[in-house]
Every structure is written in C-alpha cells, then in structure tokens.
Amino acid sequence: MARFSFDLQARDGNARAGVLDFHNAGMAATEIHSAGMASYGNPQRENPSAPQELIVETPVFMPVGTRGTVKALSQQDLEELGYNLILGNTYHLYLRPGTKVLNDFGGLKNFMSWPRALLTDSGGYQAFSLSKLTKYRDDGVLFRSHIDGSAHLFSPSSVLDIQAAIGSDIVMPIDDCAPYPADSARLRESLKRTHDWLRASKEYWQKSGYDKTQSLFGIVQGGADASLRIESAEYCAALDLPGYSIGGLSVGEKNEEFRVALNAALSALPQEKPRYLMGVGSIPEILDAVAAGVDMFDCVLPTRNARNGQVFTSTGKVNLRNEKHASDTRPIDEACECKICRRYSVGYIRHLHKTQELLAYSLSTYHNLYFMKKFMADMRIAIQAGNFEDYYSEWMAVY
C-alpha cells in the first residue's frame, strides 16, 4: 500500500536511475490543504496545490527542513529550485510546534505550505544525540527535551503516531544506532533492538491504517561489520516494506569500512525498492554510495556549510570569508547558472558573510542547493548514458 511507485529506469554497474512517483501523495496533500483552510480560513491566503505530477527522479538529494523550514530559504525558493521531496525531523517537530498544533493545521504540509512530498526520520537519533539523559530500553528511547528538560519516551508506536500528525509521505521506524566504534556485543544489541522495533513498527503501521497513506521504510544497522549488515538487510527485506534505509554510516568509520558495510547491506536488499542512505551527503560519499546502488540522500552539509560561508562549485569548495575574494567581481561559480550567480559577485556575498547580514545565508544556501540539484541531475543523465564511471572520476578529482 505504498503511496509511491518506484520504477528503475536505467543501471550502469550498480548505479541506478529511477523515478519515485508520488502522484497519490500529491493528491492527498491538496485535499488536506483544502480541508485545513477551513480551520484557520484566511481567504487572502494563497493556497498552492500540489503539482499534477509529483515525480522525484533518483538518485535524489533531499534538503533538510529540520523544524519545518529549510533554513534561510522559502518554500517558493525550494519549488523554484525543483525540489519535490524534502526532509523533516520528527524529534524537533514533536517538541516544537508539537503534535497539537500540527493536528490543528492538518499536518506539517499545511502548516508550512508545502504541497509536495515529505520524508521524516523517527526522531530516535536526535533523542539520543541531542539530549543528555537518554536511555535505550526495550520499549523505546527515554529522553529529556534539550529545550525544557521534560521527559519523553519514543517507542515504535509513538514515533509513528507523531509522524502521522506530521503527515509525511515516507516515515521511518525507531531504531538503535550504535555509536562508532562499538564492540560486537553492542552491535548485536543494536541489531536485535532495531529488528524487534521494526517488526513492532510494521504491525502498528498496518493496524493503525497508516499504511494506506504513509510508506514505512525498514532501517538496516550493523555498524562496520559486513556480516551484521547482511543479516540486518535480510531481516528488513523479509518484512517486505516500501523501501529501505541504511543507518549508522558516516559516523567516523574509515572510507574502506564505509564502502564494505554499504555494499554488504545493499547486496541483501531487493533491487526493485528504493534505498536511502540516511544523513550522508558529502560529494565523495554520495558518489561512492550511488556507485554502490543507493537512490536517496539527505544531509545538512550543503545548507549548513552555506550559512558558514562555504559554497560548492564546479572547481571545488570555496570559503567565501577568505580575504582573496574581497574585490572579486566574478560570481561564486562562473559555470553556475543559478539566479544568485547570474546577479551577485562573490565579493559582495563575502561582505555579507563578514558583516553577518541575513542575506548572506539565503544567497549562499540557494546557490548550494542549486548546485546539489544539478550535481544529482547530471549524475542521473550519466547513469542513463552509461557514463557514470567518468562522472565519478571527474568529480572525485575535484572533491
């Protein structure tokens, strides 16, 4: 009962080009939006509807909209950039604005006026990494809010209820991501818990009827251990879910360990379902992961780095704060056709960063997300043309 269909269109080695078709999700978003209008009815408010076709071409990069906003950009900007799928963080949205406000608005899409597709994580990872007093128990993750210290439990059912209030199209189950490095006992414990919780999540997802409107992914864990990765992927695959995530990678392991663990996980996942590598998004990591057969990515790097004055260009990363850009009248990237590069000089954007002007953040973020969109789109073209290996080497030489 997945709310999207996934079609693999081309393969080049293990690299894949496909399409996620969210047609039904788009329709539902429009309906919810109209229904929501009545409750806070502002006749002057623009009521954007979902595009007739809501297609996401893979490999895809998803911008991170942690608290219902991709920092420094408007939803109009994201639409203009061509993003049809963004990510929200359950932990943050659960604490603020909270499920009552989200329910009152008919979900996050209504609340933030985003009629396109939305994916949410389970919140478990942030509950673990952001709060000080976290306890993994067999029934879930007990944590204290990093805002007011209040105690909460994220369980297999509660994180699905929260994601139902958010109204995301793709939802994640709670999992136990072992830190790196972890001994084999801890990895084994993480795997058992992740699998037990996934089974409970699938049962609850179906029992609650969430399976009719939201697609649940299984999460593969297993640290840097190839045999545990395979075991975990086989367990997830046997539950026959709409898609699969790979968690717990790019947490400090060596490049070689990253590749081995990733390839092991992918080898045991079905070809016809989308594969999502959670939280990974440097240029070399994306190239390696696409080479291994990953379809979906999210990462804060392009947006966070942009706010810190680091932009991605066709010739590598550029630090805008650098003195040498002070009188540079050229754009950030002469090869970039984004509206920022067509209009503003790197010297001016550097000045905005040095003086901490707010415009610095939106101009730099817009450019970086344009870069990512084009980087992924060109990669997809290379896969379709059977040129992925060349594409891989060209970019690896630059990044």
Ligand SMILES: [Zn+2]
């Ligand atoms: Zn640009």
